[in-house]
Amino acid sequence: MVKEIIDLGGDDDDDARCTSQGLHGDKAISQIIAENEHLKRVEVIKRKCASDIQTSTSTSILEEVQEDMKSRCCEQADKLERSEEEMIAKTKAMGLLQADHDKLQVEVSRLRVEKEALEKQVASRDAVVEELEKDKKALIDDMAGTFEEGFHEALAQAACVNPGIDVSSCDSTHHIVDGKVVPLDLDD
Numbered sequence: 001m002v003k004e005i006i007d008l009g010g011d012d013d014d015d016a017r018c019t020s021q022g023l024h025g026d027k028a029i030s031q032i033i034a035e036n037e038h039l040k041r042v043e044v045i046k047r048k049c050a051s052d053i054q055t056s057t058s059t060s061i062l063e064e065v066q067e068d069m070k071s072r073c074c075e076q077a078d079k080l081e082r083s084e085e086e087m088i089a090k091t092k093a094m095g096l097l098q099a100d101h102d103k104l105q106v107e108v109s110r111l112r113v114e115k116e117a118l119e120k121q122v123a124s125r126d127a128v129v130e131e132l133e134k135d136k137k138a139l140i141d142d143m144a145g146t147f148e149e150g151f152h153e154a155l156a157q158a159a160c161v162n163p164g165i166d167v168s169s170c171d172s173t174h175h176i177v178d179g180k181v182v183p184l185d186l187d188d
Contacts, residue, residue: 147172151172152172155167155170169181171183
């Protein structure tokens with residue numbers, strides 16, 4: 001374009017030709033400028049489209065990433081909510097278990113006190129039973145002694161009333177079977 005203008009300006013002899021070529025050159029320059037402007041606009045449009053495509057692609061990728069992140073966040077929020085619900089349920093269960101534990105601890109304490117009191121009663125009654133067993137043995141020994149004494153007193157009286165009677169085979173541990181004095185069979 002500059003070359004044509006220089007060529008037109010280099011020929012001073014032919015004014016008409018110069019004028020006509022200059023007009024024609026102006027027209028050519030205008031056309032070239034218009035074409036360049038058009039090419040610039042096309043280039044701008046191409047860049048804009050590429051930018052839009054890139055932006056669209058970036059936006060699309062960004063939207064996908066955002067959608068993926070949103071989905072993950074929702075999943076995590078759901079998991080968190082479920083975990084919180086489980087934690088609340090477990091906390092309630094723990095509270096109930098703790099209340100039951102506390103009640104059982106009170107019951108265990110009460111039963112320990114009751115056990116100690118019963119053990120004291122048993123020990124006291126064992127002492128009473130032991131004392132009664134001693135008294136019983138003493139009474140049995142006393143009764144056996146009294147019986148033995150009474151038996152010998154009865155034999156002495158029978159011998160006194162019936163002088164010459166033989167009472168040597170008579171004993172408090174014997175009894176009469178078929179008219180004879182025989183030892184007691186304790187298995188009978």
